Amino acid sequence: MPSPTPNLRRSLMKNWFAVEAIPIYVIIGGVLVGASWYVARLATGPTIIWTKNNPTPWNTIKPDEGTKLMSVNQKFEKRTFDGLPEDGEEDWPIAGPLIPSLGGSMDLPAIVYGAGTFSNQYNPDDHLSGALPLRSVRLALRYGIRAFDTSAYYGPSEIVLGDALHALREEFPRSSYKLMTKCGRYGVQTFDYSPATIRKSVLRSLERLKTDYLDTVYLHDVEFVCTPIAPRITGNHTVALREEAAAYGLAKGDEAKVQGEGDQKILDAFHELQLMKKEGLIKNIGMTGFPLPTLLRLSILILHTAPFEPLDVLLSYSHLCLQNASFLEFIPHFYERAKVGQLLAASPLSMGLLTPSPPSWHPAPPKLREAVINSGKTWQGDYVNLAVGFSIRQTGSAEKPLPLVIGFSSPREVHEAVKVWREIQDGAEERIQGENRARNVYNELGYLDWSWASP
Template sequence: MASTPIEHPTTTQILPSQQQPIPYSNVNGRSTPLSSILPPLIFGTATFNHQYNSDPYALETTGLVTSALTHGIRAFDTSPYYGPSEQLLGEALATPFVRQTFPRDSYLILTKVGRIQANEFNYSAAWVRESVSRSLERLHTSYLDLVYCHDVEFVTPAEVLEAVKELRRIRDEEGTIRYVGISGYPLDVLGALSEMILAETGEGLDAVQSYANFTLQNETLAGAGGIERLRKAGVSVVPNASPLGMGLLRRQGVPVGALGDFHPASRELRAAVRSASNFCDHHSEKLEVIAIRYALETWITRGSVCGSRGDPASGVPWKRESNDDVGGTKLGVSVIGVSTPSELEKTMLVWRSILDGLEGGEATAVQAGRWYRAWEWSHNRRKAVQILAEGVQEILGPWFGYTWPSPGPGTVIQRSEGATAATSAKGKSEGKSGSEETPWLTPAASPEAKPVVGSEVEVEDGRSLPVR
């Protein structure tokens, strides 16, 4: 059950009756391009999960989602693989306040299919239909804006193609899906699958989400084998998720939730990150602050080739901002995740400052009544962050640009079939025997778990600054 919302100051002001719809249309089977409407900042809810928090049911998820909406965020990313994430997000979006003030057509919901457990997958057409139907129910919606095939590197190209074709059939014949994409970690796999899908179907993917591949530690997504290859394969938008490398780039190290230490980074890589964190401390900065600002600000431009002209979150309560207000060009799309109101507030302050530094940001700041030197401050801050980022990357040395293997060594993949998978997943959601024995091998590997009662796991405050 979602936590009771707390009325933040931003939700007790005089409010507009309804927020404006996102300008989507479908005429003669041709939809508005995703690159025209997807907001450049997406709220990721992988943090609503036992991976990053000892008890996600204890998070103030309703208040978080409400506050995100009031600050202008208009897209939410989730997955049935992220434990109770879909249910918690769905309940938050179904509150009377949200439904009255933010109609369903004023924000986008992004979810996924195919990954059931840490090492259990089902990309069959039958399971895709079952998963989509379940997500619609959990999220209390009649349609899903974007559905990804989740972690495609764990299955065969033929399985991915079957799932993509079924998602597109649902899109065309049933109308409960609007856009289709894939997600995963290894860029060579994402590129090859995108090329294969374009060649086999004659239609490029609407989105390919990569995670932990454009960070302070690893910028390979911006290279020729990343976003440029995906663009040539007809991909419309390439969202960059996990700007902190699944929590690696933090002073206190990777987040440890109820499932223990899940991160695939080696001891040597973690040691290099600690050295980089000490370097930032020496200059009175936190590694995670530099990492977040660097990734968000740099990807806005370097990711623009597969970016979007969707309206950005203003970062200011109840202040709408259009893409035209910040230059009118495509902006690279990023996915951030937070667990507490303070994390959200800090992230939105950073985002607001980044927008102030864009073309048109100076005039927009003055018009909105913000500090008349906000644009100048943003540019100076960008220079300072860039200098420290270069220092961090020098300290990382051979670990800069390193990627870990996915799947990891020794991973055994299980493939469920049809009704077996549906029965298995439903049984786990009801807490039936067997769910406790699931191995937690890879990031965000959390089934539909029940709340943790009396957990002895203690997690340091700030464990879940924006991660995946």
């Protein structure tokens, strides 16, 4: 057989490369199509979050419903307990007084279990899918901590908590504890207060928590949705109660003033929760957020808007802690001006700020973080213990005692919190001296009762 001519060889090689390149073209085309779809999805569809642990985080709500409810790792959606973990010594309360109920309209315990710890902000998937959450919940219930705070925003928290409580239903039936969750926030920058999404969010929370009613549903982080009214976004905001009331929208005569479109979104979402309350799906309606003047203004607005019913409950976080206790000055105004039925304080450690290793995502500026380190040097013992004790003492000594929401990741942390609570009941003179020294450091550095920006 004769050898191919040079021209024939070049032709064959050219065609061969073209054929061999077909798979490469297919791959490149697939990547481009996928990238285009992804960009379009982000621009027009429900917000989704792609992470290593959650490669396909499909929503449980269909895209054409126009909602932004984020799903979580499917391992949590399908997770069940085949059997309860065996009781060890650590799974039973240490002898002594149990956490009491404070009575009142909601009959909440002095300590509420903060289930925000059942999220990747605080714990990895391996922890959340193991037995520690269930054991922590069981121990808390045995100690008398019979109320739980969670949110649609806290990743798998509702699922993990719902599975644990369902597994414990024989020892602790649904009637023996309170369930409190939140709606309206579904991602770091994802908020949807539309009535349709509020309703779908609550219905999904019912499903995830395996219950047919919720004791409380909060509108989550209202400051990100409402119309902003404030002369500054950082600092000590107690001036809103006095000389700068008008600048914060708290002047007499402004009680029913809707400041803008954001305020109307709050009112519309609140109205939807009122409808669900009448349907028996919700027992109490509340609101959460960070800036205290904003919470007070919106609470007053709700009271002065038809049907002129006050909030049943309001939750403030990081404002009744060792570094910032300004909630104490606002409390009488929430009761008297806004007629709020029940107040709660959360996060005695200020979302981990008052711990040896604050989370990297914490909004506190570097100088405040330095102030925490310097404040910690004034106490010979465990600064975390001192900080938790401060919040327990303050909530317990208020004119109307407040439930304190504390996050727990393990049985050890539950034991430690109860231990501190018991110490406070027995007297706290040495602690009070330590608290004063710690707070003096914040005062000297200009960070006592100082609030960071939110949003």
